[in-house]
Amino acid sequence: MTIEQLSIFVENGPGCLADLTEAICATGVNMHAMSIADTADFGILRAIVSDPKTAKEALTAAGYVVTVTPVIAAAIQDTPGSLAKVLRVLADEGISIEYIYAFITRRRGYAYVVFRVEDNDRALAVFSKNGIDTIRAEDIDA
Amino acid sequence: MSYYQPEMECATRESMRALQSERLVKTVGHVYRNVAYYRQLMEERGLTPDDIRSLDDLHKLPFLTKNDLREAYPYGLLALPLEEAVRIQSTSGTTGKRVVAFYTQRDIDVWEECCARAIVAAGGSKRDVVHVCYGYGLFTGGPGLNGGSHKVGALTLPMSSGNTERQLQFMTDLSATILCCTPSYAAFLAESIEQHGIQDQLSLKAGIFGAEAWSEEMRHDIESKLNIKAYDIYGLTEVSGPGVSFECSEQAGMHVNEDHFIPEIIDPDTGEVLPDGVQGELVFTSISKEAFPLLRYRTRDLCVLTRDKCACGRTLVKMSRITGRTDDMLIIRGVNVFPSQIETVLMNAGYPANYQILVDRVHYTDTFEIQVEMTPEMFSDTVKEVEAREIELLTSMRAMLGISPKVTLVAPRSIARSEGKAVRVIDKRKI
Numbered sequence: 001m002t003i004e005q006l007s008i009f010v011e012n013g014p015g016c017l018a019d020l021t022e023a024i025c026a027t028g029v030n031m032h033a034m035s036i037a038d039t040a041d042f043g044i045l046r047a048i049v050s051d052p053k054t055a056k057e058a059l060t061a062a063g064y065v066v067t068v069t070p071v072i073a074a075a076i077q078d079t080p081g082s083l084a085k086v087l088r089v090l091a092d093e094g095i096s097i098e099y100i101y102a103f104i105t106r107r108r109g110y111a112y113v114v115f116r117v118e119d120n121d122r123a124l125a126v127f128s129k130n131g132i133d134t135i136r137a138e139d140i141d142a
Numbered sequence: 143m144s145y146y147q148p149e150m151e152c153a154t155r156e157s158m159r160a161l162q163s164e165r166l167v168k169t170v171g172h173v174y175r176n177v178a179y180y181r182q183l184m185e186e187r188g189l190t191p192d193d194i195r196s197l198d199d200l201h202k203l204p205f206l207t208k209n210d211l212r213e214a215y216p217y218g219l220l221a222l223p224l225e226e227a228v229r230i231q232s233t234s235g236t237t238g239k240r241v242v243a244f245y246t247q248r249d250i251d252v253w254e255e256c257c258a259r260a261i262v263a264a265g266g267s268k269r270d271v272v273h274v275c276y277g278y279g280l281f282t283g284g285p286g287l288n289g290g291s292h293k294v295g296a297l298t299l300p301m302s303s304g305n306t307e308r309q310l311q312f313m314t315d316l317s318a319t320i321l322c323c324t325p326s327y328a329a330f331l332a333e334s335i336e337q338h339g340i341q342d343q344l345s346l347k348a349g350i351f352g353a354e355a356w357s358e359e360m361r362h363d364i365e366s367k368l369n370i371k372a373y374d375i376y377g378l379t380e381v382s383g384p385g386v387s388f389e390c391s392e393q394a395g396m397h398v399n400e401d402h403f404i405p406e407i408i409d410p411d412t413g414e415v416l417p418d419g420v421q422g423e424l425v426f427t428s429i430s431k432e433a434f435p436l437l438r439y440r441t442r443d444l445c446v447l448t449r450d451k452c453a454c455g456r457t458l459v460k461m462s463r464i465t466g467r468t469d470d471m472l473i474i475r476g477v478n479v480f481p482s483q484i485e486t487v488l489m490n491a492g493y494p495a496n497y498q499i500l501v502d503r504v505h506y507t508d509t510f511e512i513q514v515e516m517t518p519e520m521f522s523d524t525v526k527e528v529e530a531r532e533i534e535l536l537t538s539m540r541a542m543l544g545i546s547p548k549v550t551l552v553a554p555r556s557i558a559r560s561e562g563k564a565v566r567v568i569d570k571r572k573i
Binding site: 005041060069116 | 516518521522523524526528551552
């Protein structure tokens with residue numbers, strides 16, 4: 001199961017991120033997780049939100065460039081070495097990762113890790129084969 | 143006072159006019175007979191060579207524009223069989239189509255003689271070492287001054303552009319006395335020389351700087367840093383190359399080599415010929431070229447012609463610095479850039495033409511940035527992909543423009559629009 005991630009273009013300048021987060025706030029959508037990739041000139045804000053469709057429409061209308069990307073969120077135990085194990089599994093299968101970021105959850109003892117890989121279906125099969133839990137969008141709020 | 147060809151440079155007005163008339167009549171006959179494009183242009187106006195009997199009839203001839211050169215590309219304006227031509231030089235065009243100019247050996251000799259006049263006017267002689275760091279190749283800067291230096295009999299250093307360390311080494315080791323390059327490169331070299339603390343190892347006495355606009359302040363700055371006299375030179379590939387006009391010891395306007403190129407100033411809107419002393423668009427008629435003669439070619443450069451007696455003794459008409467353009471062409475680091483070229487690249491690559499060009503001059507070097515508004519098609523969630531598209535765009539820009547801009551992706555709708563129309567060019571250079 002994949003979940004939808006919003007990716008938003010942000011210029012690299014004072015106040016740009018404040019403006020963007022205010023715009024997200026104005027959509028009434030809640031942000032569960034986010035990360036930023038930055039270059040010298042611009043950044044890409046990636047976020048898991050409560051309602052990607054509404055957020056994309058509202059942000060696009062507000063003049064932002066937004067894409068929705070399917071990513072995989074895995075639930076892993078919040079213990080030392082858990083992430084390393086998952087990454088080793090992917091490495092052994094030759095699956096390379098574009099980027100990852102993690103967030104803690106309301107589910108006690110677990111963390112969610114967002115994976116962006118080239119082939120979601122393959123990665124999902126590998127996770128499933130190795131007993132690694134992936135979550136659905138509705139699990140995040142639970 | 144020395145001159146390279148005093149009989150021309152100091153000719154009386156009457157003999158110059160007589161020579162111009164004779165050469166004009168000959169050139170008009172030559173192109174009418176040999177160039178279908180000209181014949182058609184003249185026939186459309188009901189003109190035959192018989193209508194052009196002297197300089198006074200010049201105004202009857204139709205104008206030629208860069209568009210004509212592009213339409214006739216590559217051989218349409220060639221006035222001799224191709225086998226008579228020995229050289230091609232080229233200038234960048236607006237839509238990827240370049241403008242090419244052809245030369246016979248005699249055309250090259252004349253061009254080089256014009257450059258030789260400029261070198262001698264700058265105090266050059268066969269005892270000098272002329273350091274040429276204009277680009278060599280299709281660009282006319284290097285070949286023109288190189289040839290001029292040969293004609294003078296000076297020792298010529300064909301350095302071409304770039305590699306500053308090597309430039310400085312040759313300049314000092316080989317005691318270069320005359321420097322030829324763009325004024326911005328001269329200023330850059332001057333700064334490098336200061337940084338290296340090698341001013342006392344220089345033998346330079348003069349510089350001949352052209353291919354881009356520069357200010358009197360910049361001249362003074364270069365002169366004091368390099369301890370030289372800095373002279374302006376003007377030219378364009380379509381007409382020949384550098385040396386169409388050049389500055390003399392007075393450093394107040396450039397003498398036009400009018401025995402080869404007849405200048406006129408016209409009202410850019412009406413085409414009407416304007417009197418001396420009035421600013422307008424500069425138009426050239428080349429009257430001694432064999433392979434690629436241009437009649438009444440509109441340069442799009444704005445300037446003033448004056449015929450006051452010059453203390454240097456030359457009687458050649460003088461043109462002022464170029465004070466502007468009638469089109470939107472920018473000259474960045476000596477290279478002609480049209481906003482339409484940038485638009486073409488963006489459109490070809492599937493981007494909307496939402497862009498802005500920012501030009502500035504920092505430490506006498508032009509900075510050139512193109513801001514492009516980000517679009518959903520261009521965007522991706524991975525930096526890798528966005529950067530790959532950015533590099534692709536940069537590569538196409540470089541291929542089209544001949545120089546490397548900085549390409550910056552900006553937020554949609556962030557480029558300022560005035561009255562609904564985007565401001566395309568912000569040129570902060572103070573020239």
